[in-house]
Amino acid sequence: DSGVTQTPKHLITATGQRVTLRCSPRSGDLSVYWYQQSLDQGLQFLIQYYNGEERAKGNILERFSAQQFPDLHSELNLSSLELGDSALYFCASSAPGGGLANNEQFFGPGTRLTVL
Amino acid sequence: GQNIDQPTEMTATEGAIVQINCTYQTSGFNGLFWYQQHAGEAPTFLSYNVLDGLEEKGRFSSFLSRSKGYSYLLLKELQMKDSASYLCAVRGSNYQLIWGAGTKLIIKP
Numbered sequence: 262d263s264g265v266t267q268t269p270k271h272l273i274t275a276t277g278q279r280v281t282l283r284c285s286p287r288s289g290d291l292s293v294y295w296y297q298q299s300l301d302q303g304l305q306f307l308i309q310y311y312n313g314e315e316r317a318k319g320n321i322l323e324r325f326s327a328q329q330f331p332d333l334h335s336e337l338n339l340s341s342l343e344l345g346d347s348a349l350y351f352c353a354s355s356a357p358g359g360g361l362a363n364n365e366q367f368f369g370p371g372t373r374l375t376v377l
Numbered sequence: 378g379q380n381i382d383q384p385t386e387m388t389a390t391e392g393a394i395v396q397i398n399c400t401y402q403t404s405g406f407n408g409l410f411w412y413q414q415h416a417g418e419a420p421t422f423l424s425y426n427v428l429d430g431l432e433e434k435g436r437f438s439s440f441l442s443r444s445k446g447y448s449y450l451l452l453k454e455l456q457m458k459d460s461a462s463y464l465c466a467v468r469g470s471n472y473q474l475i476w477g478a479g480t481k482l483i484i485k486p
Contacts, residue, residue: 263421303464303478304476306476365410365422366474367422368419368420
């Protein structure tokens with residue numbers, strides 16, 4: 262158990278709908294990362310938040326948005342869903358660290374989204 | 378551009394040794410990570426290298442050569458449970474992780 266929680270575990274919805282995925286980081290971690298992983302594909306970095314502020318953006322579609330709340334939990338909102346959005350969505354967190362510190366990312370169990 | 382290359386798939390025999398290579402071209406370098414990911418599960422951290430040389434951790438070792446932009450993960454005494462994907466990730470100059478596509482390792486009895 263990494264200490265990162267994600268809800269829900271599974272989500273089945275229809276095209277055109279909107280869903281919200283939730284993530285709670287490990288206690289003490291300030292950074293939250295969101296990743297998308299389609300079947301048999303690599304991890305695609307979507308976005309990072311640090312202590313409530315957006316820190317970095319990856320290949321995140323305009324239909325997707327995220328935020329990190331004062332209690333440090335984060336939500337990823339996916340709207341106007343398409344069949345191709347079906348994937349595993351992982352959240353990860355890491356401790357504050359500077360320089361070359363080994364502040365590895367700890368991953369949650371993921372949310373499996375199926376768009377029908 | 379930034380690029381990380383790993384073989385797509387490798388096959389090895391139970392009890393043997395396998396080496397998974399990773400080459401990278403990134404803007405800056407602030408460490409390299411190896412993660413293991415079983416199918417449908419979350420990636421889990423295996424190792425971290427920031428200086429040249431070999432880091433050993435039980436059956437797993439990771440090597441880094443910064444001048445060559447090269448790393449490898451060495452797995453010894455392979456077990457069936459080692460069947461998984463192995464992800465190489467480099468932390469670039471902006472301290473963001475750049476992920477390779479992963480190497481799927483198949484262990485045969």
